[in-house]
Amino acid sequence: MSTRTSGSLRTYLLTRLLLFIPNVLIILTIVFVLMRVAPGDPVSVARGGQLPPEQIAMLRRQAGYDRPLLVQYWEYLSGVVRLDFGRTITDSREVTQILVTNGGATLTLTLAALVVAVLIGVPLGLLAGRRRDTTLDGGVRVFGILTYAAPVFFVGLLLQLLFARTLGWLPSSSQATPIMQARVPTRTHIYLLDALLAGDTEAFFNGLQHLILPALTLGLLLSGVFLRIVRVNVVQTLRDDYVEAARARGVPERRVVIQHAFRNALVPFVTVLGLNVALLLGGAILTEQTFNWPGVGSQLVRYLQNRDYVAVQGIVTMFALAVVTISLIIDLVNAIIDPRVRY
Amino acid sequence: MTDPSSRSRVEVRPVRGPAAGPPPSGPVLTVRDLRVWYGTESGPVRAVDGVSFELWPGETLGLVGESGCGKSTLGRGLLGLLPAGAKVAGSARYRDTDLVTAKPREIRALRGPHLGLIFQEPLTRLNPLLRISDHFEEALRAHEPDLSDEEIRRRALEALRSMGIPPTRYRAYPHEFSGGMRQRIMIALALVLRPSFVVADEPTTALDVLVEAQIIRILADLRRNYDTALLFITHNLGIVAEACDRVAVMYAGRIVEQGPVRDVFARPQHPYTRELLRSTISLSTTGLHYIPGAPPDLVQPPSGCRFHPRCPQAMRVCRERFPRATTVGEQRVECWLHGPRELIPDGGDEPLVREEAGVVDES
């Protein structure tokens, strides 16, 4: 067997990047097909009762819904490539604008939730895997199952009842109090960042305060998933042959557990992160609704309620692209970390 | 037992690791009545059921037997690497320590610089995320913490070189090596700490014949250059003939015959050994010989001599009484054919009449 040099890493990266394109294409096609399944055209559906028929027809022509399906498909795809996701019907906003304005809030929420989830889930998973079948293991696993079984909006509700209502420690809605929000000039559309850039520490901490409950809610949901996967991985690696071989060489148990078992157990964990992006986004939508958090998720719900197909299609497309892109990044990172994953 | 120093050997000064201490004058390992039993849902499995032997410095003892006769359990049991639920009894003295009664902490300290184990499947025995150099550094630092980085690198490269692995591959990952090369790396890893006693558990079974020959030669050189005592577990009699000084034949958890290789192969005393030798295939084999019957049940072994259901020379006493160990020349054997005459009751030496094996009931 010949030695593989880092050339194979390069090959893998290239191949994976190339595979990205058909991947995206399939997803976009599915979204397109799904959105065309409903009867009628989006414009009539959204604003049928509100405008006179001539205007509806004009809007329809403008939006291109009277053209043959294949042409629409082509326009949709070319629009995506230009990062033009369409214009909403109900309030004539560009969908990309929605992303810019509200994306920051969703980003803040998901990142904070990830941090919470990793901080809670990974250590608990490592511990439980190490002490399998003990009371600690049982307790941790029950915790893991409970965080999964409790819907994110239920957890949110409970946390709100406890911390906001009963104890009064933390706020339960919005990103920041309206005064603070008005104070901070919008530059990056990421509230916390903007507050920092403006040097407004009071606004910054106000934002953090508002972030705690939503991040904790979404983070708890994910921590259960992380915990279970880390635990199973640790149980499996502790049984692996190289662990036994290291023990046979007299390597101290502590080092065997940490350097061999834990470390090897965590490597596939990076991929797990990628697989759970979908869960994270779905949970984010629900969390945003629960806490009145002004992210893209709550916008999606709003446009759904208004039956604005174009907006929905645009936002769903963005979400789908985000999932696929993150998945790609995770794969690439994984290839760099794990020397075995090369083509 | 032959004193190894009386045999002619290549006069190379044996290398001893700093942990080994002054060369002992007696055997490296003395095993007396060792038993390893597992608890299962159908009853205790007597994988090793009363095994006794000695191992001298620089000698290679081959341990042969069919699959499932307990030889692997014996090897691992000596190093304390048995799965949970196994119980060990008897004694296995290594220097001043009894490996059976020692605390886990003591055994862990012995593993590496004193006791070594070479596993059967090399493909999965190296951590895929660590380089070969990391494996060596870890092993050396764990036992000889005062070594400098330079020293560690030097010893690792030296061990690898003696296995035929060039220094350019030192920083490679395990998956970049073939099975044979990985096994050589494993052997180098085991030996870099210079243990005095190594168990090689079927080290070549997973490899092809050419690689096997290389490994055997390496292991043969071992006892000359390192003065290591090697317990070589295998089911391949050819390897034993080539690489071992003495051989112990195992059946149903017991050693039925042991002695110098040349004597045992030329004049096998136990019927099982004879059958094993006859079953070996060589270029001059014209017909297949096999031992009739099935491998013994280790939960409820046959009464008396455990080989009696399949032995072509079984006598009546063989089913009723367990044979005594007797010495024939340089060999020790457990068989009523050589057993003390006084202990065989009248009529006991009549040939054993066995019931015809009826229709097998597959319930």
Next chain:
Amino acid sequence: MATPTVPPPTLVVAPTTGRTRLRRVLRGIVRPLRESHGVARFMLVTGLAVTLLMVGLAAFAPVVAPYGFNQVADADGTRFGNHVPPGADHWFGTSVQGLDVFSRVVWGARTAVAVVLLALAFSLFIGVLLGIVAGFVGRWLDRALVLVMDALYALPALLLAIVVAFLLSEYVGGGVTTAALAITAVYVPQYFRVVRAATVSAKEQTYVEAARAMGAGPVTIMSRYLLGNVVHSVPVIATLNAADAILTLAGLGFLGYGIQPTEAAEWGYDLQRAISDAGAGIWWTGLFPGAAIVLLVLGLTLVGEGLNETTNPAIRVRRLLPVTIPRRLPEQDGEETR
């Protein structure tokens, strides 16, 4: 969620007579209960108990629930009162509209069980069918199906369900079927994947080759030889998916997509209304439906995980029995044995 690894296929030929097949299925159901031990057994038993409790509530809802899911007044017309705290008349209190929370929880159980069972049936049927066909036929059909399924799998479950429910509601309006179909779309890829993987490995087995040599046509091979062997991993996944489906349904209800409030009670919908109650400190409208969701999902997950621990050879733990070795064996002195 970690997908359990597929256990290696063993030779099982589906028996043709009804009696033996039934007996085999029953034995298959009882076996994990008998073989499990330790934590796995605890999970299995507890999970089954909780699940059966909830399913019982669902089945006997008309008997257990004191009032209808839409009822705001007594038989004689007196209204219940809004936001009544839990007490003797209303065990779980009433909602902002005057609905009895306990009744809605019970009726909600019925809705959840009905939707999930329906969705399970649909997605199992479609997923297993497509999985076997794709795995067996291979070539372009397989590749196309895999691409589509992978794409569906990559989409956030809730998103997909929302979109499908949203679109279907234009056609068929809200209701149990719509919700079930939306959820089906989410879980078909899972069954497809597992069954396809099992089929691909089972296809290579020699007994399939032998069947082909005997002249068995593709349909026969798929139904008699492959089906029995690839469904081994399905029960664990089905149970875990059912748990997930409850959550997805609740999520749909929370966002307002799924069952319309006029059609049936739904826990997610109740929770949505409870969010605004929380500001006023009214806890009973949210706690009880939420707890019900947790219980049902918990029960199903425990069963699934317990099954997984017992049947999945990769993480199974063999039962250890203590053994003591007797001091001296008389037989070693050449004496009488047995």
